[in-house]
Amino acid sequence: MPTQETDHISYQRSFYVEGGNFNYAGTVSTSIKSILKQMDLPNDVVRKSALVSYESEINIVSYARKGVIKLSIYSDIIQIEAIDEGPGIPNIELAMQEGYSTATQQIREMGFGAGMGLYNIKSFSDKFDISSEVGKGTYLKMIINKFSSR
Amino acid sequence: MKLREVKEILNAEVIVGEDKLDMEVKTAFGADLMSDVLAFAKAGSILLTGLTNDQVIRTADILDIAAIVLVRGKKANTETISLAKDLKIPIMTTKYILFETAGRLYAKGMVGCVEKVDNANARN
Numbered sequence: 563m564p565t566q567e568t569d570h571i572s573y574q575r576s577f578y579v580e581g582g583n584f585n586y587a588g589t590v591s592t593s594i595k596s597i598l599k600q601m602d603l604p605n606d607v608v609r610k611s612a613l614v615s616y617e618s619e620i621n622i623v624s625y626a627r628k629g630v631i632k633l634s635i636y637s638d639i640i641q642i643e644a645i646d647e648g649p650g651i652p653n654i655e656l657a658m659q660e661g662y663s664t665a666t667q668q669i670r671e672m673g674f675g676a677g678m679g680l681y682n683i684k685s686f687s688d689k690f691d692i693s694s695e696v697g698k699g700t701y702l703k704m705i706i707n708k709f710s711s712r
Numbered sequence: 713m714k715l716r717e718v719k720e721i722l723n724a725e726v727i728v729g730e731d732k733l734d735m736e737v738k739t740a741f742g743a744d745l746m747s748d749v750l751a752f753a754k755a756g757s758i759l760l761t762g763l764t765n766d767q768v769i770r771t772a773d774i775l776d777i778a779a780i781v782l783v784r785g786k787k788a789n790t791e792t793i794s795l796a797k798d799l800k801i802p803i804m805t806t807k808y809i810l811f812e813t814a815g816r817l818y819a820k821g822m823v824g825c826v827e828k829v830d831n832a833n834a835r836n
Contacts, residue, residue, distance in 0.1 A: 588770035592799070595774060605755065605776065612774040613750055620767075672767045673746030682751050 573597075573635040579622045581648065584672060587623040590631050591616035597633070598640070607708055610686045611640045614704040617679045618644035624669045625649060626699065639688075640706045650696040658684065658692075713737060713822060715779055715802060718758065721816050722806035724781065727793060729802025737778050739825035742814050746771045753777060754825035760813050764788045766795055773799045783810045 575597070577590040595612035615631060622629035626648030634641040651657045658680050665675025684690045689705035716733035719726060726733070741753040742760035746767050753759060755776035761768055764786045772780055779802040782788065787805055788796070796803050806813055 585766075588767060588774075592770060592773055609755060609774070609776060616770065616774050617747075617750065672765060673744060673749075673763045673771070674767070676745050676747045678745075678747035678751055682747060685751070 569636040569638065571634055571636055573601075574633065576630050576632045579619055579626075579629045579631055579646075581623060581626040581628050581646070584623060584668065587620055587672070588616060591619050594631070594633050594642070601635070603640075603708060607640065607706055611642060611704075611706045613686050614683045614706070615642050615644075617683045618642070618702055618704070620669075620672075620674050621679050621700075622646045622648070624665065624674065629699075638708050640708060642704045642706075644702040644704075645699070646701075647699045650698055651692075651694040651700055652696050654692055654694060713820065715758075717820070718779070718781065718817065718822075719804055721820055722781065722804070722808055722813060724804040724806040727782075727788065727803040727805060728796045729779065729800075729804075732779070732800075732802045735778060735802070738822065740814070740817060740822050741825045742783075742810055750775065752826055752829065757825040758822075760810060762786055762810060764792060766792050768792075769795045769799060769801060769803075772801050777801065779803070781806060781813060783808060783813045 579590055591612055594615045598608045598611055626646035629646030632643040656662055660681040661677040663675050663677035669675035687704040688707045691703040694700040715735045715737055737758050739757040741757050743749050744761055744763045749771050753775050756778050758779045758781055759772055759777045760781045760783055762784050782805040785807040
């Protein structure tokens with residue numbers, strides 16, 4: 563599989579995400595989906611990309627002060643990065659577990675916070691990286707293959 | 713079955729998408745937890761839910777959900793309705809509870825978009 567270092571980039575755009583503003587939660591991912599839809603990609607590739615972006619966006623709104631979602635399109639892959647300034651994740655292994663959550667009531671009322679977010683992101687990405695520093699923030703990198711059929 | 717039949721079976725009121733009632737739908741998913749909808753619902757399914765906020769509409773858009781059926785007589789607020797209009801996602805509301813809504817559709821031939829969850833095939 564080509565990596566972002568060697569592959570040609572054809573499109574790149576960053577979207578600002580405001581922490582704590584639930585009114586706009588999901589707007590970035592709706593935009594990302596509509597951008598991808600215009601690129602003649604397979605439907606399931608668009609869907610998976612939008613889905614991992616959406617879960618990441620909900621995470622930033624729910625937990626971080628602010629963040630950026632960066633969409634980069636290469637010839638064979640779609641890369642979505644979610645970079646936030648926030649509390650960070652003290653125990654990534656625990657956070658990745660299905661059902662583990664530190665969500666507030668407000669997050670749960672939106673239909674999230676059941677401890678599925680990171681788990682879903684990992685399941686739907688073809689390649690997934692996470693790093694986090696407590697007190698600084700969290701970095702997620704999701705890669706979706708353009709022509710894969712899983 | 714057509715969305716129109718869904719409407720009739722559930723005695724539902726169409727809130728958005730009166731012009732889309734001829735759309736064919738075969739499968740459904742029911743949940744109030746959007747993370748589970750994201751994990752398991754399939755494109756082209758209808759979503760049965762009691763949650764009525766913007767996230768329901770956005771989740772449906774992300775997943776290419778065909779239509780949303782609000783159960784237990786729930787109504788969405790004006791902003792949520794206008795978001796559904798913008799994203800062209802039909803919404804209807806039924807007074808039936810989630811269990812009855814699912815049962816009545818199932819009895820007429822609609823099936824779940826996944827039958828049961830096991831990690832080998834539920835997520836793709």
